[in-house]
Amino acid sequence: SQQGEEDPQALSIQEGENATMNCSYKTSINNLQWYRQNSGRGLVHLILIRSNEREKHSGRLRVTLDTSKKSSSLLITASRAADTASYFCATDATGGFKTIFGAGTRLFVKA
Amino acid sequence: DTEVTQTPKHLVMGMTNKKSLKCEQHMGHRAMYWYKQKAKKPPELMFVYSYEKLSINESVPSRFSPECPNSSLLNLHLHALQPEDSALYLCASRTHGSVTQTGELFFGEGSRLTVL
Numbered sequence: 001s002q003q004g005e006e007d008p009q010a011l012s013i014q015e016g017e018n019a020t021m022n023c024s025y026k027t028s029i030n031n032l033q034w035y036r037q038n039s040g041r042g043l044v045h046l047i048l049i050r051s052n053e054r055e056k057h058s059g060r061l062r063v064t065l066d067t068s069k070k071s072s073s074l075l076i077t078a079s080r081a082a083d084t085a086s087y088f089c090a091t092d093a094t095g096g097f098k099t100i101f102g103a104g105t106r107l108f109v110k111a
Numbered sequence: 112d113t114e115v116t117q118t119p120k121h122l123v124m125g126m127t128n129k130k131s132l133k134c135e136q137h138m139g140h141r142a143m144y145w146y147k148q149k150a151k152k153p154p155e156l157m158f159v160y161s162y163e164k165l166s167i168n169e170s171v172p173s174r175f176s177p178e179c180p181n182s183s184l185l186n187l188h189l190h191a192l193q194p195e196d197s198a199l200y201l202c203a204s205r206t207h208g209s210v211t212q213t214g215e216l217f218f219g220e221g222s223r224l225t226v227l
Contacts (some may be wrong), residue, residue, distance in 0.1 A: 033215060042115075042201060042218035043154065088153055090216075098140060099165055099216060101153035102220070 005103055006089060012108040019076040021105040023089030030092045032065055032072050037086045081111040114138055117219035124227050126192060132222045134185040134202030143185040144203040145177060154201055160185060169179050192226045199223050
């Protein structure tokens with residue numbers, strides 16, 4: 001089952017620009033995670049934000065969480081061609097460790 | 112480099128074959144997961160093992176049979192699969208198997224399965 005939607009489905013930007021991806025979910029959550037996937041490869045964890053946190057930073061990544069709107073955003077600043085990948089949000093519902101992924105955003109960063 | 116190892120990387124099988132996918136982690140993680148991913152789609156949860164016990168089965172058809180022989184190993188036995196089962200099968204693990212202690216998932220590189 002899919003937890004929610006992400007938008008945009010695809011995003012194409014120039015190197016050096018910022019990329020913003022949004023994620024919505026449906027249930028109460030313990031935390032929300034963002035993952036990156038290069039084509040046909042495994043997923044790599046980027047950042048986790050807990051339900052009682054509103055914003056978190058890691059390097060060029062900034063994640064926000066609005067539990068009242070059941071939504072999150074991932075901002076990648078000063079993008080690089082190497083950031084080209086699919087990005088997925090994932091949630092752990094309250095009371096469980098069932099991790100469900102959103103639809104994903106395919107990011108293309110042009111050099 | 113991933114610390115979750117999946118074998119084989121690629122598998123081609125006929126609909127009457129029996130095969131297995133294997134996953135191994137040596138991080139001491141107590142929860143292990145199987146996901147199925149079709150092209151351009153998100154991973155779909157199949158099974159979760161917590162402390163070597165099957166905790167979640169997302170109504171997966173019985174032609175997929177998971178097994179957790181010990182805390183480091185996770186198998187997915189395949190039998191009488193259909194062409195629509197062709198996908199990337201991803202294994203993941205996380206530190207805790209407790210509902211109150213969740214964290215990041217560590218993924219393997221996946222096993223690409225083609226059913227003819």
